[in-house]
Amino acid sequence: MxxxxxxxxxxxxxxxxxxxxxxxxxxxxxxxxxxxxxxxxxxxxxxxxxxxxxxxxxxxxxxxxxxxxxxxxxxxxxxxxxxxxxxxxxxxxxxxxxxxxxxxxxxxxxxxxxxxxxxxxxxxxxxxxxxxxxxxxxxxxxxxxxxxxxxxxxxxxxxxxPVGSGQLAKLANQLIVGVTIGAVAEALLLVEAGGGDAEAVHRALQGGFADSTIWRQHGERMIRGDFQPGAHATVQLKDLDTSTGLAGSLGLELPFAGLARDLYAKMCEGPRAALDHSALYLELAERRNG
Known part of the structure; x- marks a missing residue:
C-alpha cells in the first residue's frame, strides 16, 4: 500500500x-x-x-x-x-x-x-x-x-x-484534439446545411479513415447538443496558447493550431467558456447563422 x-x-x-x-x-x-x-x-x-x-x-x-x-x-x-x-x-x-x-x-x-x-x-x-x-x-x-x-x-x-517530455506530448495531443474538434464540427455543419442526416453520417464514417475518438465521442455530443464539460473550453484554449507560444519561441509556424486557438479564444469571451471544448460547434454554427 x-x-x-x-x-x-x-x-x-x-x-x-x-x-x-x-x-x-x-x-x-x-x-x-x-x-x-x-x-x-x-x-x-x-x-x-x-x-x-x-x-x-x-x-x-x-x-x-x-x-x-x-x-x-x-x-x-x-x-x-x-x-x-x-x-x-x-x-x-x-x-x-x-x-x-x-x-x-x-x-x-x-x-x-x-x-x-x-x-x-x-x-x-x-x-x-x-x-x-x-x-x-x-x-x-x-x-x-x-x-x-x-x-x-x-x-x-x-x-x-526526460522531464518536460510529458508536457510536450500533451501539447501535441491538445493540438490534434483542438484542430480535430473544429474539423468534426465543420463536417457536421456541412452535412446539416446540405440537408443530410447527421446521425446517419456519424455512423457511416465510423471505421473509415475519418474515424477517431473525437469523431465518435465529440461528434455524438454535437449531434445531441450535450456540452456539459468533460474537458473545459478554457483548458483547451490554455493548452493551445501554450503550444503556439512554444512553437513561436522555436521558430515554428503552426497555422492550423493558430486558427484553432483564435476560434477558442473567441468562444471563451462569452458564456460558452464554461462549456465542453466540443461546444466549438456552437461557435461555428453561430457564424453560419450570422
Missing part, C-alpha cells in the same frame, strides 16, 4: 483518487474548495483542509490543478507542500503546464531530494472514471517505472523522455 496525496479533486482528480483508493492505496485528498475534497470521504480516502497536512508522510503527491502557476504556488508558495514532503517522495504533476515550468519545478525539488515526473493525461472525464487514461510521463526511467506501478489503476503510463 502506498500513501498518495491528491491535490485537486475536480472533474479529473476526483475519479483518480477514487480509483487509487479502490486499488488499495491510502489516499489523502486536498482541494482549494474543501467541499469537493470532503465529498470523497470514504474507505481509503481521507480529506484534509490543509495542503501541507496532505503532503506529510506521502510517498507520492499527485497534482491535478488548473495551471502551471497554480502548481508553482502549491509546491513553493506560502504553505507550499514541498517543505512538507519527505525526502525520497515523488511529485507527479498530471496537470497540463508549460514545458519550462515542469523542468524548473523538477530542478527545485531535486535540491530537496524529491523526485519529479510530469505526467499529463488524455482521455477526459470518461477515461478518468474508467481508469483508462493515457498518461504521458517525463522523467528518469526508474522513477517513471515506479510511478507507473502506482498509477496502474488510473491508466496506461508511457515514458516519453
Amino acid at each position: 502506498t500513501r498518495i496525496a491528491v491535490f485537486g479533486t475536480g472533474i479529473m482528480g476526483a475519479p483518480i483518487a477514487r480509483n487509487l483508493a479502490a486499488a488499495g492505496h491510502d489516499v489523502v485528498v486536498w482541494n482549494r474548495s474543501f467541499d469537493k475534497a470532503a465529498a470523497l470521504a470514504g474507505p481509503g480516502i481521507t480529506p484534509v483542509r490543509n495542503a501541507r497536512d496532505a503532503a506529510r508522510g506521502a510517498d507520492a503527491a499527485i497534482l491535478m490543478v488548473s495551471t502551471g502557476a497554480v502548481c508553482d504556488a502549491l509546491l513553493f508558495g506560502d504553505d507550499g507542500i514541498a517543505e512538507a514532503l519527505p525526502r525520497g517522495s515523488t511529485v507527479v504533476v498530471m496537470s497540463s503546464i508549460p514545458v519550462e515550468t515542469a523542468r524548473t519545478e523538477a530542478a527545485r525539488l531535486a535540491d530537496a531530494g524529491i523526485d519529479y515526473v510530469d505526467a499529463p493525461v488524455s482521455g477526459g472525464e470518461r477515461g478518468a472514471v474508467a481508469g483508462t487514461l493515457t498518461i504521458m510521463a517525463g522523467g528518469t526511467a526508474d522513477v517513471v517505472a515506479k510511478v507507473a506501478e502506482w498509477l496502474a489503476p488510473v491508466g496506461r503510463v508511457t515514458h516519453v523522455g
Whole structure:
C-alpha cells in the first residue's frame, strides 16, 4: 500500500483518487474548495483542509490543478507542500503546464531530494472514471517505472523522455484534439446545411479513415447538443496558447493550431467558456447563422 496525496479533486482528480483508493492505496485528498475534497470521504480516502497536512508522510503527491502557476504556488508558495514532503517522495504533476515550468519545478525539488515526473493525461472525464487514461510521463526511467506501478489503476503510463517530455506530448495531443474538434464540427455543419442526416453520417464514417475518438465521442455530443464539460473550453484554449507560444519561441509556424486557438479564444469571451471544448460547434454554427 502506498500513501498518495491528491491535490485537486475536480472533474479529473476526483475519479483518480477514487480509483487509487479502490486499488488499495491510502489516499489523502486536498482541494482549494474543501467541499469537493470532503465529498470523497470514504474507505481509503481521507480529506484534509490543509495542503501541507496532505503532503506529510506521502510517498507520492499527485497534482491535478488548473495551471502551471497554480502548481508553482502549491509546491513553493506560502504553505507550499514541498517543505512538507519527505525526502525520497515523488511529485507527479498530471496537470497540463508549460514545458519550462515542469523542468524548473523538477530542478527545485531535486535540491530537496524529491523526485519529479510530469505526467499529463488524455482521455477526459470518461477515461478518468474508467481508469483508462493515457498518461504521458517525463522523467528518469526508474522513477517513471515506479510511478507507473502506482498509477496502474488510473491508466496506461508511457515514458516519453526526460522531464518536460510529458508536457510536450500533451501539447501535441491538445493540438490534434483542438484542430480535430473544429474539423468534426465543420463536417457536421456541412452535412446539416446540405440537408443530410447527421446521425446517419456519424455512423457511416465510423471505421473509415475519418474515424477517431473525437469523431465518435465529440461528434455524438454535437449531434445531441450535450456540452456539459468533460474537458473545459478554457483548458483547451490554455493548452493551445501554450503550444503556439512554444512553437513561436522555436521558430515554428503552426497555422492550423493558430486558427484553432483564435476560434477558442473567441468562444471563451462569452458564456460558452464554461462549456465542453466540443461546444466549438456552437461557435461555428453561430457564424453560419450570422
